[in-house]
Amino acid sequence: MPKVLDGATIAAEIKQDVAEEVKALAARGVKPGLAVVQVGHVPASEIYVRNKVQTSKELGFLSEHITPAETVTTEEMLALIATLNAREDIDGILVQLPLPKQVDAKVLLDAIAPEKDVDGFHPVNAGRLQAGRQALAPCTPAGVIEILKRSGIPISGANAVVVGRSDIVGKPAAMLLLHENATVTICHSKTRDLGAVTRQADILVAAIGRPGFITPDMVKPGATIIDVGINRIDTREEFDKFFKGNDKREAAFAKRGSVLVGDVHPAAFEVSGAYTPVPGGVGLLTIAMLMANTVRAAKIRRGM
Numbered sequence: 001m002p003k004v005l006d007g008a009t010i011a012a013e014i015k016q017d018v019a020e021e022v023k024a025l026a027a028r029g030v031k032p033g034l035a036v037v038q039v040g041h042v043p044a045s046e047i048y049v050r051n052k053v054q055t056s057k058e059l060g061f062l063s064e065h066i067t068p069a070e071t072v073t074t075e076e077m078l079a080l081i082a083t084l085n086a087r088e089d090i091d092g093i094l095v096q097l098p099l100p101k102q103v104d105a106k107v108l109l110d111a112i113a114p115e116k117d118v119d120g121f122h123p124v125n126a127g128r129l130q131a132g133r134q135a136l137a138p139c140t141p142a143g144v145i146e147i148l149k150r151s152g153i154p155i156s157g158a159n160a161v162v163v164g165r166s167d168i169v170g171k172p173a174a175m176l177l178l179h180e181n182a183t184v185t186i187c188h189s190k191t192r193d194l195g196a197v198t199r200q201a202d203i204l205v206a207a208i209g210r211p212g213f214i215t216p217d218m219v220k221p222g223a224t225i226i227d228v229g230i231n232r233i234d235t236r237e238e239f240d241k242f243f244k245g246n247d248k249r250e251a252a253f254a255k256r257g258s259v260l261v262g263d264v265h266p267a268a269f270e271v272s273g274a275y276t277p278v279p280g281g282v283g284l285l286t287i288a289m290l291m292a293n294t295v296r297a298a299k300i301r302r303g304m
């Protein structure tokens with residue numbers, strides 16, 4: 001039976017560590033400050049943002065939830081970011097994605113002061129990460145490394161295969177794995193004979209954004225699978241592709257009319273030695289690492 005790498009347990013450990021650091025900072029008169037900017041009402045953003053704001057409050061941060069209207073302009077957003085950049089009490093700025101189409105997301109993300117960029121999306125942080133300098137790394141890939149380390153899965157010397165090359169997940173995950181001395185391969189939609197490559201993986205990171213894309217034949221028996229995908233399934237046909245005969249998921253589907261599935265087909269997990277479930281895996285780590293990044297940003301920026 002494969003081992004389930006429980007995101008909730010590991011996230012709780014990280015948050016415990018962050019809480020200790022917050023206590024030590026408080027003794028020195030410092031409170032980490034996080035500003036979460038949420039534009040308009042993207043249904044998917046509601047849960048995530050609520051979770052981020054709530055967690056930062058629980059940990060004793062100064063927490064600000066800023067909610068510009070759906071109709072906000074790029075100029076207005078730039079003015080907001082300039083204000084947050086200048087504020088002494090704010091250590092981290094997060095602009096929740098996606099943004100409405102009249103707002104130029106790239107221009108905005110590039111305007112966030114790199115030392116306050118707790119998402120690790122700024123090109124300066126991407127460059128620092130790749131150059132092996134002190135950097136704020138993107139939260140999801142940082143969470144992937146934490147899961148592996150805290151679960152005692154050896155990274156050094158392992159064959160790590162990352163499927164997906166996004167700037168937010170795939171690329172930085174590959175870089176972080178490389179820094180941990182894995183032998184890293186990045187695959188994508190043009191990769192020839194993808195299964196032959198993924199079957200070499202001791203650590204398989206799935207960050208494609210397509211439900212159940214990784215099938216059992218693509219997995220080396222005993223491999224560790226980290227499933228980064230979060231896809232909502234809301235038709236019976238799709239449901240049956242992944243969860244036919246699964247009573248627990250059936251109940252969830254009946255209750256809410258939808259369920260989440262990762263980028264890995266549930267049957268592929270059965271071939272693995274250990275895997276992160278969806279939900280309850282990497283997503284929870286993303287939030288915990290945002291908290292860790294904010295404390296780190298506070299310490300660096302305040303010279304501590």
Ligand SMILES: Nc1nc(=O)c2c([nH]1)NC[C@@H]1CN(c3ccc(C(=O)N[C@@H](CCC(=O)O)C(=O)O)cc3)C=[N+]21
Pocket residue numbers: 047048051094095096097098119139230260278279280281282283284286287
């Ligand atoms: N600037 C920015 N930074 C982000 O980090 C960012 C973003 N924009 N836009 C959207 C994505 C998505 N994201 C998630 C965070 C937590 C869960 C999470 O907690 N998931 C839980 C619950 C999932 C559920 O029940 O819906 C789980 O996987 O178990 C998922 C996804 C952060 N993102």
